[in-house]
Amino acid sequence: MKEFGIGLLGFGTVGTGVVEGLRRNGDLIASRLGVRPVLRSIGTRNPTRDRGVPVAPAKISANLESVVDDPSVDIVVELMGGKDAALTMTRRALARGKPVVTANKALLAEHGAELFRLAAEHNTDIYFGASVGGGIPIIRVLREGLVANRILSIHGILNGTCNYILTRMEQEHLPFDAVLREAQDNGYAEADPAFDIDGIDTAHKAVILAWLAYGVHIPLNQVLVEGIRNLSAADIRYGADLGYRVKLLAVVKRHDDGAVEVRVHPAMVPRDHMLASVHGVFNAIMVQGDLSGRGVFYGRGAGREPTASTVIGDIGDVMKNLLGGSARRFRATPGAESVPLLDRGQARTRHYLRLALRDRPGTLARITAALGNHGISIASVLQQEQGTGDHVPVVIVTHECRERECQAALQEIAGLDVAGSEPVRIRIEE
Amino acid sequence: MKEFGIGLLGFGTVGTGVVEGLRRNGDLIASRLGVRPVLRSIGTRNPTRDRGVPVAPAKISANLESVVDDPSVDIVVELMGGKDAALTMTRRALARGKPVVTANKALLAEHGAELFRLAAEHNTDIYFGASVGGGIPIIRVLREGLVANRILSIHGILNGTCNYILTRMEQEHLPFDAVLREAQDNGYAEADPAFDIDGIDTAHKAVILAWLAYGVHIPLNQVLVEGIRNLSAADIRYGADLGYRVKLLAVVKRHDDGAVEVRVHPAMVPRDHMLASVHGVFNAIMVQGDLSGRGVFYGRGAGREPTASTVIGDIGDVMKNLLGGSARRFRATPGAESVPLLDRGQARTRHYLRLALRDRPGTLARITAALGNHGISIASVLQQEQGTGDHVPVVIVTHECRERECQAALQEIAGLDVAGSEPVRIRIEE
Structure with missing residues (x-):
């Protein structure tokens, strides 16, 4: 069976999940796809730390370039996060004509346009299924499953940390600060939680969804972003009295006049709405297509194994592309109509x-x-x-x-x- | 831009939706995919009936073979339903090396193994995204998005007619017969509803899901199938008192010893379960993957436009395959491990x-x-x-x-x- 070499950049939570997923389900994946992904090398700043998964030490290196340049690496999987080394290495891989699979939403939201141009120039692919929704294959659903639809609107609960905090605030009648500390103790919130609770992470994802839906790169600074830091328990309680739950929502919409609207903010959602029953760290995305009608896609929006599930799904796509010699199967930039932003x-x-x-x-x-x-x-x-x-x-x-x-x-x-x-x-x- | 010719077999509800969808969103689809689907001919038993969509009469024929054989038709879209002409024409198209897109679950559940062999022999494709879940791209999610996962279980609400009836029985405290008549009056149930209410339609879909998940064709007569005909309003009420809702579920599961279980029957589901909040004609599928965790995919499970959305999504895939010269991108039969059925x-x-x-x-x-x-x-x-x-x-x-x-x-x-x-x-x- 044909094998393709995988080079991993980043060996943290998701990287460990990908290594473990390939090890555990490699035979099953190969039997389903007719090609086999083989882990060739891993680049990480800390090569000696024990991640609890068996990898030959010779495969692990602190030299990221050597992973990208390794001639036995056919596919580069970027799971470092951040925008510095991740950007440099993604550019390097694409420039060498190597397809990249990434879960890095910040990278895509801020440098997507450049990276997709670069992939096109070198006739290769960049897949980013795990950048939004973790284990929910929403990118695939939007780009392929709903390709026939004009997307009327997208409403997403895209950040598990925020949804966990809001769920606990509602259920336990606790103030924000207390729940945030609890979430930090439980590992559901970072020590520096600003990126999540101020809505930036959700905004990055909203920008990616808007781009898939409407073919436009919307600069982050043009997105209305409000986080959950200032929500009070009183408002959650009053909302409940009125039949609402408070969720941090990404809203992406197209208006009849063609203008696109992207905003991220806490929103009251009627209790019988599908999104209102998304609790804890789960994510969900509601998509309204002109043909498909209303669909909701729900699941684990983050975490080691769910994110690895989607990353390996992308690796599967890339392997099929390499096997068939048909890169650029999906255009990075869809319609790319010039769309006005809603004031x-x-x-x-x-x-x-x-x-x-x-x-x-x-x-x-x-x-x-x-x-x-x-x-x-x-x-x-x-x-x-x-x-x-x-x-x-x-x-x-x-x-x-x-x-x-x-x-x-x-x-x-x-x-x-x-x-x-x-x-x-x-x-x-x- | 490269064009591919579409030949449609069947010009009923879904066929009309596909014609209208291609007409309305054709430019958008072409701009997203870089190829354009062009409707070339339609085969139907009743060529003269007005469907309310503009199609040149010269394109419509009662001669199904002529559509399949039309040299300008690159892709055959089978939307006739049933197993006679649909089977003959699907065989004919595949034997000519023409890819087939179908929404016909009965055909697939009963003749899938043969048709997929035939497609493989002639190095062409059969896509069947709309056979389960209507506008929910669940086939794509299972086959591609979750390709890295061992599927632990699938629970599906797969028949809108049954779910409408059960929803009304619960909400209005009405007996089955009265709600069935109401559903027939509203067009939510067929004049002969047996196929839906006796669980056969759901069982066909369960067989397709089991096959995608585990690579085995399970004969319909080995599936436990119970419909909703004998459900009484009393049990729905008692169930509600106990905190449950009654849903017609397809259950597909793999046990630790490897045995696969497929059953279709009314089931009590806890009220706070995601599937319990699926009301009316909507469908939903809950998939538990070993990596992805629990995911739920919800939407319109039938109807003209939702089904057309998924059919056109498949047409998009087939066009990309034709363009790249890479048919057989996904194996019709996945793992195809020999799996024992659970007693x-x-x-x-x-x-x-x-x-x-x-x-x-x-x-x-x-x-x-x-x-x-x-x-x-x-x-x-x-x-x-x-x-x-x-x-x-x-x-x-x-x-x-x-x-x-x-x-x-x-x-x-x-x-x-x-x-x-x-x-x-x-x-x-x-």
Whole structure:
């Protein structure tokens, strides 16, 4: 049986999973595909650390270039993360005409356009199935399974750390900080969690999904990104009273006029929505296609073995391409129509607002008037007796309105002498 | 841009969807794939009926052979259903080296092995993505996305008609017959619904999934198949009281000793299980891979446009294969290890039992003794005051036991003088 040599860059969590997956299921994979992946060499900064998987020490090297250049390596699998060495090595492999499989979303989100050009120039492939959704083959589903569809919208829970924190906050009525510490203790959050909890990781993935759906590279700095750091247990509780759960969502949408919208923020989702029942570290992506209708793809969004599952799936594709001499089977950049980005202020959603208001006659009337001044109508109001000091919390759910209108209304409200602390605003997606 | 000619066999619901999908999204598909599918001819028994999509009458013919043989047709898309003409025409196309795309699960489940041999002999492809799951690209996910995994189990809701009926029975507390009539009136059930409600359609799909997962063609007559015809509203209600929903499930599993189990039957599923929140005509498939972990794939399992979405996705694959000169990219028969089938009596589940028992002292003790005689222990008992005539309904949930033990115990119970009408038994899957 034909064999292809695998060179691994990075020997951390996912790298270990790939080595173990190839070892454990190599025969099965070969029998399914008719070609066999063979691990040839591993490049890592720390070659001597014991990862608990049996690899001949001679295969492991601190010299990343030597792995890429190894003539017995046909496919380079980049699992280092980061953007420095990963970028240099990916460029090097592609320039030598070697296909690259990567799980590196930051690399793709920020340097994807360049890397795909480079792959095309050298008639080779870059596969990135594990960059979004971990063990969920969402990239394959979007690029191949739904190739016939205009993608109307994508809603994704793409970060397991955030979803774990939000699930625990809701279930245990705990504040953010306490749950974050717990998540760090359990290994579900990094020591420096900013990348996850501030929404950057989700935004990288949203950029990749938007690109697959609409063929446009949207610069990260043009994506509206809000994390979960400032969410309070009170809002999660009020949301629950109103029939919502709070999830950190990536929203990718195309409007009738062609404009594309990409945003990442906490959102209230109706409790009977499929995405509302995604708990803990799981991920899920809801895709609305013009033909397929609504589909939801759910699974483990990270972790050693799930991510390795998708990485090895990509290795399978690349091996078939090499075997058939048919690289560039899927265009890195799909349609690549020039698509306008939606002006952020034009995004339309319903809103959950929590205001701290002075408890005196006429207050609510002034608030509703302020909202009305900006064309915002109210769907429901929740006001309970107990207050915090001089102020009473009032929760308002609006009908759909534009981001811009909502911000202007909140600004007007902040200027009223009845308003206490900064109003809280959470968008609603249904 | 390179074009490939499409010949369509069958111009019913799905055929119309494919024609409309190619017309509406043809440019988008071509821009994504770099090749263009062009509809060349359509074979149908009724060429003159107006389907509401614009097709030049000259392209439509009652002569199916002429479509297959048309030299401008590169890819034959079989959407006739049934096993007679569909089988003849699929054989004819493959024998001419023309790749076939089909959505015909009956054809595949019963003649798959032959057709895949034929495709291999003539170095061409047969793609069948739409045979299971309609608009959910589950075939692609299993065959490509999860190629690195040993598949531990698959649980599927694969028939929209049954799931619609079960959803309505639960939500409206209606009996089966009334909901079936309603489903027929709404177009969600056929005039002759046997194929769906007796589980045959689901069994065909289960056979295809088992084959993808384990490389074995399991004859339909070796699959345990029970439909939903005899489900009573009472059991759905009792199930709800116990925290379960009733779903028609396909279960495909591999045991530690290597034996494969395939069964189709109504099952009680815990309400917080992902599959329990699949309502109405939607389908979902839960796949447990040894690396990927648990994944769920949800969407529209039938219908004109969702099925067309997947059919056109397959056309995309076939075009790429033709373009690259690399047919047979995926082996029709994966691993094809010789796998033993699990003896039906060995299948292990928990059970929901509803018995009609004489309301007199010691009755329950005799029942639990009968269960105990066969090694079955009881997890919970539900006995309410109101009875039907002389008999009281008693609901028992067992711990896990073998099919064989459960049947033997029910037989022993039927022989006791305390038992009324035939006991009801519904397996529990969690």
